[in-house]
Amino acid sequence: MTRSQEGAGDLPADPRLGQIVEGIVRIAAGNLTSRIPVSSARDQVDAVSTGINLLAAELDDMYQDMEQRVESRTLELREAHQQVQRMALSDPLTGLSNRIDLMQQVQQSLTDWDGTESAPAVLMIDLDGFKEINDSFGHKAGDLVLQEVAARLLASAPEENVVARLGGDEFAVLLPGVARLSALAVAERIQAALGVRTVVEGLDVWPRASIGVHLAESGQSAEDLLLRADTAMYEAKENGPGLVRLFEPVMLYARQLRREMASDLRNAIERNEFRLAFQPVVDLVTGKMQGVEVLLRWEHPTQGLVMPDIFIPLAEESGAILGIGRWVLRSALEQLAAWRAEGQDQDGFHIRVNVSPSQLQSMDLVDFVRAQLRETGAAPRDLILEITESAFVGSGDVETYSMRSLKALGIRLEIDDFGTGYSSISYLRRLPVDTVKVDRALIAEISRDEGQLQFVDAVHGLIQAAGMEAVFEGIETQQQAELLQEMGCCSGQGYYFSRPLTAEQVGTLLASGSRLPLATELLA
Numbered sequence: 001m002t003r004s005q006e007g008a009g010d011l012p013a014d015p016r017l018g019q020i021v022e023g024i025v026r027i028a029a030g031n032l033t034s035r036i037p038v039s040s041a042r043d044q045v046d047a048v049s050t051g052i053n054l055l056a057a058e059l060d061d062m063y064q065d066m067e068q069r070v071e072s073r074t075l076e077l078r079e080a081h082q083q084v085q086r087m088a089l090s091d092p093l094t095g096l097s098n099r100i101d102l103m104q105q106v107q108q109s110l111t112d113w114d115g116t117e118s119a120p121a122v123l124m125i126d127l128d129g130f131k132e133i134n135d136s137f138g139h140k141a142g143d144l145v146l147q148e149v150a151a152r153l154l155a156s157a158p159e160e161n162v163v164a165r166l167g168g169d170e171f172a173v174l175l176p177g178v179a180r181l182s183a184l185a186v187a188e189r190i191q192a193a194l195g196v197r198t199v200v201e202g203l204d205v206w207p208r209a210s211i212g213v214h215l216a217e218s219g220q221s222a223e224d225l226l227l228r229a230d231t232a233m234y235e236a237k238e239n240g241p242g243l244v245r246l247f248e249p250v251m252l253y254a255r256q257l258r259r260e261m262a263s264d265l266r267n268a269i270e271r272n273e274f275r276l277a278f279q280p281v282v283d284l285v286t287g288k289m290q291g292v293e294v295l296l297r298w299e300h301p302t303q304g305l306v307m308p309d310i311f312i313p314l315a316e317e318s319g320a321i322l323g324i325g326r327w328v329l330r331s332a333l334e335q336l337a338a339w340r341a342e343g344q345d346q347d348g349f350h351i352r353v354n355v356s357p358s359q360l361q362s363m364d365l366v367d368f369v370r371a372q373l374r375e376t377g378a379a380p381r382d383l384i385l386e387i388t389e390s391a392f393v394g395s396g397d398v399e400t401y402s403m404r405s406l407k408a409l410g411i412r413l414e415i416d417d418f419g420t421g422y423s424s425i426s427y428l429r430r431l432p433v434d435t436v437k438v439d440r441a442l443i444a445e446i447s448r449d450e451g452q453l454q455f456v457d458a459v460h461g462l463i464q465a466a467g468m469e470a471v472f473e474g475i476e477t478q479q480q481a482e483l484l485q486e487m488g489c490c491s492g493q494g495y496y497f498s499r500p501l502t503a504e505q506v507g508t509l510l511a512s513g514s515r516l517p518l519a520t521e522l523l524a
Helices: 003-008 015-028 042-088 097-113 131-139 139-156 180-194 220-237 249-267 306-319 321-341 364-374 389-393 399-409 425-430 452-467 477-486 503-512 518-523
Strands: 119-129 163-168 170-178 199-200 203-205 208-215 244-245 274-283 289-300 305-308 350-355 383-388 414-416 437-440 469-473 491-492
Touching: 003 220, 097 119, 097 163, 097 170, 097 220, 097 503, 119 180, 119 437, 131 139, 131 491, 139 163, 139 170, 139 199, 163 199, 170 180, 180 208, 180 244, 180 503, 208 220, 208 249, 208 477, 220 249, 220 305, 249 289, 274 321, 274 503, 289 306, 289 321, 306 321, 306 477, 321 364, 321 503, 350 414, 389 414, 452 469
Parallel strands: 208 244, 289 350, 350 383, 383 414, 414 437, 437 469, 469 491
Antiparallel strands: 119 170, 119 208, 163 170, 199 203, 274 289, 274 491, 289 305
């Protein structure tokens, strides 16, 4: 070892190196604002310190920029989340709360309720006749009506209340805490607001609604509250339109029975509980039976005979009408074949079967009818399908296709219950229709009201001018039959000629050639 080497080891350490080490430790720990002191020597040690300080400053700038970006992105995500929440809890058409939000609000109101007389209440609101608005003016007009209804509900309900659209034409209002009379007052105020004329694309519309009201009771859940308000609304609708009903326990019992009946209805075909009855359609001049209208009866295992006006709406609502309608058509054609096999037939004799709007919407209806005609040996001219007036007028593409295809098969189509719906003669010539069955309501007073008689005569003339035949139903007296005959009406049906008959009674009439109305006396 040289002397120079020995002397170098004895030099004192530079304190700036320790400062550099301490600075690096602080920066590594995340203190990016920390800086290493720089001396006035401006040597290599100071250069290292300056470089580390510049690096720390750059890292600090990058960190600040990243924090700002994260904060901005977090804010955007929070706003997007709030927007998604708003969308998830609101109705896109009207901007009102939806069912999910309503249920949450109802549950919160029940949680906050202290059990006093001023209780949470729900108003369930269903528009009356809204389908006709859609059918007549189109869905765009229907949406405009729904938006107008939403605005009127908001204006009619106090600000602290929740107004919701549950879907379709069904709305609800939550009153967080009201007395019974106050809840009914709000319902009446809503009815008054909805009853004011609405102009939709140049057309006048008067929206009406059926409203059910229920005030919460101790121990009830949000689901209980909505169920009872909904039950009261259906009660109002059945007795309406434009009514308000306060929930009563008996309504829930009736709804349970209705639910049980709907379940029974789905199994009625398999259990062989349906029966057919037949009401003659008569030539008003000769009394000859031209054909029969097929009527459906339900022999319920516990409730006995249930009439169609009770179970057919239930079948439509539950979707069971499709299976039932096909059973009726098949059974009617089989019965026609049975009468013919026994020699119980007359020239031109036909059967008339009702077809529901739901059946017309079935894409395979035409194929089904064609198959049943082929399998039973019936000719298309033997079958007349009766379709309600509203189904004709409100028909869409599928229904129109079904009717025109049935017509192309050679089956005759008939407007049923003419005079109870739109009662507009102008559309008759545009429909693939052969016959118009005039509703009983139009002829009920012709014996006593000369003006009504002239009106019916005019309706008959217009039907004939449209190239169609007319059948008058509900003929109950000899005078009605004679008046219709005098105005040139050819066909009719009603209790004056015969009540609904069994298949055996119709077979007897066909075999004997008996003419009505003597048939009722013959079979009594």
